[in-house]
Amino acid sequence: MTRDTIKALTFDTGGTVLDWHSGFRTAFEAAGARHGLALDGAALANELRHRSMAMMLNLGADGPPDRNFDQAHRACLDAVLSDHGLDMFDETDRHAIAWDAPHGFTAWPDVRQGLEALRQRFITVSFSLLSYRLVIDTARKNGLAWDAVLSCEGLGVYKLLPDAYRRAAQRLQLAPETCMMVACHPFDLDAAREVGFRTALVRRPREWGDDPEAKPGMPAPGTYDIEVDSFRELAERL
Structure with a gap:
């Protein structure tokens, strides 16, 4: 070469x-603070990243893609919150993490x-x-x-x-x-x-x-x- x-x-x-890690970590911790919770934002950020990457890598192999990465962030966030018993996070919290945070990385x-x-x-x-x-x-x-x-x-x-x-x-x-x-x-x-x-x-x-x-x-x-x-x-x- x-x-x-x-x-x-x-x-x-x-x-x-x-x-991305700092952006998601900060967003998780800020949302937790609004509900009086001290969250491990770093661990939640990494879990969200792992899940969303798994949802997007090689997409299109079996047909036209049915989502983009913003949609994957939201779907995976909803799953992460459900799995961690954080259903009290409302639409404002979820939008802040899944949209505002990554679009402001x-x-x-x-x-x-x-x-x-x-x-x-x-x-x-x-x-x-x-x-x-x-x-x-x-x-x-x-x-x-x-x-x-x-x-x-x-x-x-x-x-x-x-x-x-x-x-x-x-x-x-x-x-x-x-x-x-x-x-x-x-x-x-x-x-x-x-x-x-x-x-x-x-x-x-x-x-x-x-x-x-x-x-x-x-x-x-x-x-x-x-x-x-x-x-x-x-x-x-x-």
Whole structure:
């Protein structure tokens, strides 16, 4: 791989760009406080994330998708609250957690500056399981300038299905080997590589908060084309 062969960088957005854990944790704790409850917001945030990811990954394999990620957040939140005996959470609480929180997620501190540097040389694209609206709202909040947003909501199939990556490259009118998937999730990078994408791992050790058991294992060093700790470092490497 040489830098000149890469034309576009396609970014996982939930986790790699956005700190979902802090957003959901704060929303759960705030809702609990309204009802006089001291909740483990971190654990509830991780449970909601696990459930919603499971609902969305590979969606479209058996027919047209019947939901987007916003709908998954709400359905999974309702299930989490029911399972934890939190049925006293009303519509205001549920909307605050399932909509207001994710649409207000904060980007990791290195993202804006690093993305601006990368955009000077490469097409920079949000390629995400997240809904169009969620990506738009968080981009506006964090001052992120994407050249394009390729939500799986519009592609008709969801990562990790190979067609999601192929369709993303097709929308950009590029061969997969001229695209680089940028993600903190090895499963996303592995799936992208299978269809020809180059790969860049951006480590996000605090994606799942402080619970060591919640953090997925990482592959051995050298597994991907580039492995860095920030978008600024990625810009330097490229």
